[in-house]
Amino acid sequence: MSAVVSQLGTRTAVAARDLVKVYGKGDTAVRALAGVSVSFAAGEFTAIMGPSGSGKSTLMHCLAGLDTVDGGSVHIGDTDITHLGDRELTRLRRDRIGFVFQAFNLLPTLTARQNILLGLELAGRKADQAWLDTIVDTLGLRERLDHRPTELSGGQQQRVACARALVARPDVVFADEPTGNLDSRSGAEVLDFLRMSVRRLNQTVIMVTHDPVAASYADRVVLIADGALAGEITQPTADSVLAALAHLGA
Ligand SMILES: Nc1ncnc2c1ncn2[C@@H]1O[C@H](COP(=O)(O)OP(=O)(O)OP(=O)(O)O)[C@@H](O)[C@H]1O
Numbered sequence: 001m002s003a004v005v006s007q008l009g010t011r012t013a014v015a016a017r018d019l020v021k022v023y024g025k026g027d028t029a030v031r032a033l034a035g036v037s038v039s040f041a042a043g044e045f046t047a048i049m050g051p052s053g054s055g056k057s058t059l060m061h062c063l064a065g066l067d068t069v070d071g072g073s074v075h076i077g078d079t080d081i082t083h084l085g086d087r088e089l090t091r092l093r094r095d096r097i098g099f100v101f102q103a104f105n106l107l108p109t110l111t112a113r114q115n116i117l118l119g120l121e122l123a124g125r126k127a128d129q130a131w132l133d134t135i136v137d138t139l140g141l142r143e144r145l146d147h148r149p150t151e152l153s154g155g156q157q158q159r160v161a162c163a164r165a166l167v168a169r170p171d172v173v174f175a176d177e178p179t180g181n182l183d184s185r186s187g188a189e190v191l192d193f194l195r196m197s198v199r200r201l202n203q204t205v206i207m208v209t210h211d212p213v214a215a216s217y218a219d220r221v222v223l224i225a226d227g228a229l230a231g232e233i234t235q236p237t238a239d240s241v242l243a244a245l246a247h248l249g250a
Helices: 056-063 086-096 112-122 129-138 154-166 184-199 237-245
Strands: 011-022 030-041 045-049 070-076 095-103 172-176 206-208 218-224 228-234
Touching: 011 056, 030 056, 030 070, 030 218, 030 228, 045 056, 045 184, 056 172, 056 206, 070 184, 086 095, 112 154, 112 172, 129 154, 154 172, 154 184, 172 184, 184 206, 218 237
Parallel strands: 045 206, 045 218, 095 172, 172 206
Antiparallel strands: 011 030, 011 070, 218 228
């Protein structure tokens, strides 16, 4: 799939075609993804949901180049990442993808500012100061930049992780249960920011979540069941997501 601009003019940020992932071999083999084809438009906030064990994390890891695939392809923009070597993949993840994890994954010895800028520094790049200021101020982190992670609340740590994910203006941000370790108020702040980064800063976010309220912040919910696409919801509400999950037996 090389055409990344649809007839409607929407650019595709990430596309999976016939994605297959099998863990293990022989009798114990688990087909975690059984031929998934799904596209994610640039400038859209998508949530991936489904019952436990349905393949959500596997899908995200394959889309983000964190795991190899056993069949099919993944494109990030024009790049078929399934044929990249380890070094090229590492560079692509560093330069074109942002990550937000459930456990924040900040380096404890670095300040918030150093955590935010580490990836750019490792890549030998300078931050765009105006963009950095926009992110830091939007996330309300200005007064916290010289603090280390242990001196920050969980919500503040996850906001630092969001800033780190966005500072290089990635093609796509993957968020894996970003609110899983947060109370509902801190979670709502992080979700508000992710949604705002899409609406106002024209970023692209793909988020795995178990939480129908978190999913309701997205523009679209993609449903996965038994390693296959099981439907999608546009303009989701917590109720419509709950109903769809109940239908899937989640
Ligand atoms: N490293 C692995 N080795 C073997 N099987 C695995 C491995 N990782 C995942 N699986 C299996 O693949 C299937 C999909 O797992 P995955 O973690 O992608 O599901 P999930 O929808 O993210 O689940 P959850 O909501 O519980 O986090 C499950 O049956 C799981 O047991």
